[in-house]
Amino acid sequence: MLVALLIEDFIIQLGCEIAGIAMRLEPALELARTIDVDIAILDINLAGKQSFPIAELLRTRGIPFVFASGYGAAGLEGSGLSAPVLQKPFNVGDVGRLLASAL
Amino acid sequence: MTENNRTEDAFAFLGKGNGIRQLIRDFEWGATPLGRVETWPGSLRTATALLVQSSVPIVMLWGEHGIMIYNDAYSVFAGKRHPQLLGSKVREGWAEIADFNDHVMKVGLAGGTLAYRDQELTLHRRGVPEQVWMNLDYSPVLDEAGTPAGVIAIVVETTGEVVARQRIAREHERLLQLFAQAPTFMAMLRGENHVFEMLNPNYQALIGDRDVIGKPARDALPELADQGFWALLDQAYHTGEPVSRWSERLVIIRSPDIGPEERFIDFVYQPIKSDSGTVTHIFVQGSDVTERVIAEHRQRLLVNELNHRVKNTLASVQAITTQTLRGAMSLREASDSINDRILALSRAHNMLTAQNWTGADLSDVLDTALVLDGDPGRPRFDVTSPALRLEPHAALSLALALHELAINAAKFGALSRPDGRVDIVCETARLEDEEVFRMTWREKGGPPVQTPQRRGFGFHLLERALPVELSGKVRIHHRPEGLVFELSAPLSAIRESADLG
Known part of the structure; x- marks a missing residue:
């Protein structure tokens, strides 16, 4: 929850707009199905559940995404996904660089 | 004559x-x-x-x-x-x-x-x-x-x-005993087809209760085909050089009832040579290290999980610090707020760690969050709450939210006055098809309330983050007689579920 606030803050600092936030898998899937965005930032662990199904959904919709994780890139092991990973903790510069690389 | x-x-x-x-x-x-x-x-x-x-x-x-x-x-x-x-x-x-x-x-x-x-x-x-x-x-x-x-x-x-023959026989017997009692598994394989000539009880335990003596290894243990062991045996036999492997994965069928089992073994294939130097046998020796490999795997997972938690906590502390500083009037005020919030986070972690992060009781969340300086036993809170078990993320979020409300009340609201009080009513109810959790925080006896000019970290957390986290709704009323905070969330989003427990 706190980390979402921080990312939100960084995004606004970077001059972007927050289209939506979800902190659980089910609302996040709902969001990913419907929302129209330029890019998504996915925490790998959403209240104990992995966010990979959201990534699959975004991929089929052609929406780029990056991950944020305390595990770092190792958090993607076994998921079959490849995407940039934001290692927690991070600063506004890290978020900006990662978003730029994914867009 | x-x-x-x-x-x-x-x-x-x-x-x-x-x-x-x-x-x-x-x-x-x-x-x-x-x-x-x-x-x-x-x-x-x-x-x-x-x-x-x-x-x-x-x-x-x-x-x-x-x-x-x-x-x-x-x-x-x-x-x-x-x-x-x-x-x-x-x-x-x-x-x-x-x-x-x-x-x-x-x-x-x-x-x-x-x-x-x-x-x-x-x-x-x-x-x-x-x-x-x-x-x-x-x-x-x-x-x-x-x-x-x-x-x-x-x-x-x-x-x-x-006497010499007897001595040799005794030595042979002793070697066989050593073989039988060795803590490792052992087998002797003869010739280029690796025919089982001898095996000890530990080897028997590894392969299960089947008769392999006199059979070529490939026939005796057919499920090992394509697992790489026969190629290594052939290599040891034809080069005369020992082959060893550590923590090698093995899928073996010890009993048809149980089916394929995954084991991990350390082993050596030691070629045995005749006087003329040609390889006649392979001596197989090793240990089943499955328990060790599983323990190592579990430890790796634990270390990763610990690292993940530490990184997440650091990010939380970073969020607290960054956001508190952004809205701060003075460094002194910011420093106090940061300390309070980090301590609140720490207490919430303690509460969850005590329950192995499976969840927490609503009453424990309230006890943990409503800690104020000089208010032992919290006589100024009037709390009504049902027995309810919360899943860990909801418990953590609720604890942080309650802490923000309490700090705000102590600084600007009802608890800034000696007679001020806070009523907290938690309840569950059925609304149409859905069971919901509701919490009302009502302050009274404080100074006249004005709608704040700026929204700091606390309100940000209460108004923006908490509803998203709990898939619920939050309303804050700055009524003149006292602040009222209302939260409602689907019970399914906050209750500890069976599969998490």
Whole structure:
């Protein structure tokens, strides 16, 4: 929850707009199905559940995404996904660089 | 003639020499059933002449009594019994094995032969009982009429060889015991098809209860095909170089009832070479290290999880710090707020750690969050709450939210006045198809409330983050008589679910 606030803050600092936030898998899937965005930032662990199904959904919709994780890139092991990973903790510069690389 | 007779040597048939020849010459044969040598039949003389020439131990037992005549080689075998044994009756001379010799005499004088290999006997050759082994060959000696008159025995002592063989057998037995009792698994495979020749109980335990002795490894353990083990065995066999592997994965079917099982093993394939240097066997030795590998795997997961938690917590602290500083009026105020929030986070973590992060009781969340300086036992909170188990993320978010409300109340709201109080009512209710959790925080007795000009970290957290986190709704009313905070969230989003517990 706190980390979402921080990312939100960084995004606004970077001059972007927050289209939506979800902190659980089910609302996040709902969001990913419907929302129209330029890019998504996915925490790998959403209240104990992995966010990979959201990534699959975004991929089929052609929406780029990056991950944020305390595990770092190792958090993607076994998921079959490849995407940039934001290692927690991070600063506004890290978020900006990662978003730029994914867009 | 008389002179000739006197000079004629009755023992000429013995040939020349000392030792037994001299003893035979000097012996008083007239005192024995054989009589004086001049009266001996030709067959007795010839047989005696024959045996004294031999370097193999030979004894002749003549007549019913088995009067003993033997050669130098036999006298060595007889030890201290010699020379008393010469001319004695065999049953008396070797009194300790009289029964054995009685049988020999009966068979021999009846025209039969006897042969013994490594016959065990207890002899008193040096005054003490002595365990000996011998190869014994008995055959009759016929007289002029063709009737068996004596028995001739070739005696070869094999004690040395027998003892050596026994020692080797004992060592072999000891090695087999070592093999059987070894804490590791072991097997011996013969030839290029790796035929099981031997395996120990630990190897049997590894492969399960099946008979593999005499079978090629590929046939004996068919489920190991395509797991790489046969190629390694072939490599060890053809290169003569040992092959070892650590923590190698093995899928084995120990019992058809259980099906394929995953094990991990450390092992060595050690080629065994013949004297000519060619590989004849592979000795397989190793340990089932499944438990160790699982423990290592679990530890790796734990370390990763710990690292993940630490990184997440650092990010949380970063969020608290960044956002608090952004809205701060002064560094002093920011420093106090940061400290409070980090401590609140820490208390919430303690609460969850105590329950192994499975969840927390709503009452514990309230107790943890509503801690204010100088307010022991929180007499200024009037709390009504149902028994409810929360899942960990909801518990953490709720604890942080309650802490923000309490801090705000203590600084600006009801709790900034001595008579101020806060009512907290938590309840669950059914709304249409959904069970919901509702919480109302109502302040009273505080200063007149004004809608704040700026929204700091606390309101940000309460108004933006909390509803998203709990999939619920939050309303904050800045009523003149006191702040009212209302939260409603689906129970399914906050209650500890069975699969998380």
